[in-house]
Amino acid sequence: MQKHFPYKLYLVISEEACLHHHFLEVAERAIIGGVDIVQLREKNASTKEFQQKALRLKEVLDKYNVPLIINDNLKVAKQVEAYGIHVGTSDIPPTQIREKWKNLACLGYSIEDNKQFNSEEFKTADYLGISPVFKTPTKTDTIIEWGLSGVKKIRSSTDKPLVAIGNINTTNAHQVIKAGANCLAVVSAICAAKCPTLAAEKLRNEIEKL
Numbered sequence: 001m002q003k004h005f006p007y008k009l010y011l012v013i014s015e016e017a018c019l020h021h022h023f024l025e026v027a028e029r030a031i032i033g034g035v036d037i038v039q040l041r042e043k044n045a046s047t048k049e050f051q052q053k054a055l056r057l058k059e060v061l062d063k064y065n066v067p068l069i070i071n072d073n074l075k076v077a078k079q080v081e082a083y084g085i086h087v088g089t090s091d092i093p094p095t096q097i098r099e100k101w102k103n104l105a106c107l108g109y110s111i112e113d114n115k116q117f118n119s120e121e122f123k124t125a126d127y128l129g130i131s132p133v134f135k136t137p138t139k140t141d142t143i144i145e146w147g148l149s150g151v152k153k154i155r156s157s158t159d160k161p162l163v164a165i166g167n168i169n170t171t172n173a174h175q176v177i178k179a180g181a182n183c184l185a186v187v188s189a190i191c192a193a194k195c196p197t198l199a200a201e202k203l204r205n206e207i208e209k210l
């Protein structure tokens, strides 16, 4: 059964991506501007550091009832009682995550390749990350660039919620939504902004505009 996924603006945050403010301040300001789900992505932290950051972030998010997703690390996700976890093809497979985390609310899985369609891993995911829609300097170990045509193609082959990621900004946000994405995920458009509230507000306006 399809899970409810009402989120539209997804902040993927790390301490190092936040150029002008502390990451906890960026998260809070972004939520005030319209972010409604947050993923903590700390690729270089130890499990202990990751867990500490996640707990501090969760405290902020809980004030606003905004769910926390943990990138890659199942142990941290379970320890901090996150809402969910996001994994890609190089991570623990979604089917194994389901076995190890029985009451998991939200499992995100990156779609990088046509071959993943309708695999067991694909089927068990609660949302799909379109990885990437546009090439981005923030993450360079990607395979293809789906583009708007790729978003449309994925939309036509599944009813699962689609989260678009990769170089999403105010100039392309509306088109990506029109192509069929349910939600936009960003790192630099918010983390590198001088005013994360305004940056989030502008993205949200693009998402909501008809």
Ligand SMILES: Cc1ncc(COP(=O)(O)OP(=O)(O)O)c(N)n1
Binding pocket: 010, 012, 039, 041, 071, 072, 086, 087, 088, 089, 090, 091, 108, 110, 129, 130, 131, 139, 163, 165, 185
């Ligand atoms: C929302 C969202 N979509 C895709 C990704 C990428 O995940 P993955 O392919 O596992 O790459 P890393 O983020 O782990 O480098 C994501 N994190 N979030």
Ligand SMILES: Cc1nc(C(=O)O)sc1CCOP(=O)(O)O
Binding pocket: 012, 041, 110, 129, 130, 131, 132, 133, 136, 137, 138, 139, 142, 165, 166, 167, 168, 185, 186, 187, 188, 189
């Ligand atoms: C975390 C992540 N995953 C991607 C994927 O393609 O799977 S792209 C990406 C980084 C997105 O950063 P920005 O918004 O700065 O382009």
Ligand SMILES: [Mg+2]
Binding pocket: 071, 072, 086, 087, 088, 091
């Ligand atoms: Mg990963």
